Amino acid sequence: MNNINDCQHIEILISGYLDGELTQQESQRVALHLTHCEECQATYRGLKDLQQAIGKTACPDMEHEKLDNIVNDLTSRRIEGLGWFSIIAGLVMLIAFSLYSFWFDTEMAWYSKLAVSFLWGGGVGLFVSVLRQRWIIKKTDKYRKVKL
Ligand SMILES: [Zn+2]
Structure with a gap:
């Protein structure tokens, strides 16, 4: 006991x-x-x-720091993505609205409208493709940084 x-x-x-x-x-x-x-x-x-x-x-505090960096990077990437999404959504709405008003409100001959539309469509298409390439390059760059 x-x-x-x-x-x-x-x-x-x-x-x-x-x-x-x-x-x-x-x-x-x-x-x-x-x-x-x-x-x-x-x-x-x-x-x-x-x-x-x-x-x-x-001991491995470094691992923690790395993890924090990755998490922060993910968050910032998400915010960046949201920013891009807002910009693109705004642009698309603007374009849609101006196209709509252009086609239905202006007193232009239909072939003039068509020509202007093609011009604008080509310009926007080029702009979007460049933007897309930049976006992809940026994304792969970030992935490379995380891997290192
Ligand atoms: Zn004992």
């Missing part, structure tokens, strides 16, 4: 013993107890292993 009580007391002290936070008297008591109690020795070893494991995983 006394031994069990002692073990409970020692178990509480073991983590402090490992951290060197005990008084000399207390740590001597723990050390003495550990020499003759296998159960507390096992607890002690388990805690020690755990501390070492934590010490080891605390």
